[in-house]
Amino acid sequence: MDPRISLITLGVSDLERATRFYEECLGLPRLQTPPSITFFELGKTWLGLWPRESLADDAGLSPDGSGFRGFSLAHNVRSPAEVDALLAHVAAYGAKVVKPAHATDWGGYSGYFTDPDGFLWEVAHNPDFPHL
Numbered sequence: 001m002d003p004r005i006s007l008i009t010l011g012v013s014d015l016e017r018a019t020r021f022y023e024e025c026l027g028l029p030r031l032q033t034p035p036s037i038t039f040f041e042l043g044k045t046w047l048g049l050w051p052r053e054s055l056a057d058d059a060g061l062s063p064d065g066s067g068f069r070g071f072s073l074a075h076n077v078r079s080p081a082e083v084d085a086l087l088a089h090v091a092a093y094g095a096k097v098v099k100p101a102h103a104t105d106w107g108g109y110s111g112y113f114t115d116p117d118g119f120l121w122e123v124a125h126n127p128d129f130p131h132l
Contacts, residue, residue, distance in 0.1 A: 001086060005045055006131060007074035009122075011052030011063070018049045044131040059112045059120060060099040072112070072120040076129045080109040086123045087111050095121075 012018040019038040022028045028040040028047065038049040052070055056063035059072065077083055083101045091097050094116050101111030101123070110124035 001075065001089075004075070005073055006076040006124075006129065007046045007048055007122075009048035009050055009055060009072050009074065011055040011068070011070040011072075012049050013052055015049060015051055022047065022049065046131075059122070061120075069118065069120060072122050074122040074124055076124050076126055076132060078125065078132055080125050083109050083111060083123050083125050087113060090115075090121075090123075 010018070015036075015038065019030070022038070022040060023030045028042065031039040031041055031046075033039045036050070036054065040047045050058075052068075053063045055070075055072060056068045059068070061068040075086070077086060080101070087097050087101055090113050095113045097111060097113045098120070099112040101109060104110055104124075106126075107128070108124055108126040110122055110126075112120060112122050114120055
């Protein structure tokens with residue numbers, strides 16, 4: 001695995017309020033995005049804000065309780081085969097694959113795992129993601 005974090009997505013309770021905070025208070029450079037999500041480009045890493053329920057649903061987890069912590073870390077790779085290989089690799093080291101890799105509705109391929117402490121990671125191939 002190349003050492004990088006591609007995208008940090010925070011599950012927020014109020015997308016408009018959170019977007020305003022990160023854009024106006026912290027001065028992060030906002031990218032053009034659909035109204036259901038907000039992205040900020042931070043060099044080669046993006047910060048995403050997404051409603052908590054939507055992020056949990058995307059990973060196939062409940063937004064409440066200890067199974068979902070309100071954010072995910074993402075690692076983008078160059079191909080669907082790399083997604084599969086990395087999910088198999090982390091599982092061999094004790095990570096739990098919580099959503100097997102699959103074709104997505106946004107044109108990519110992704111799956112989710114939790115590390116040994118329960119932190120949620122998405123492994124994704126996004127053909128439109130510019131930083132690989």
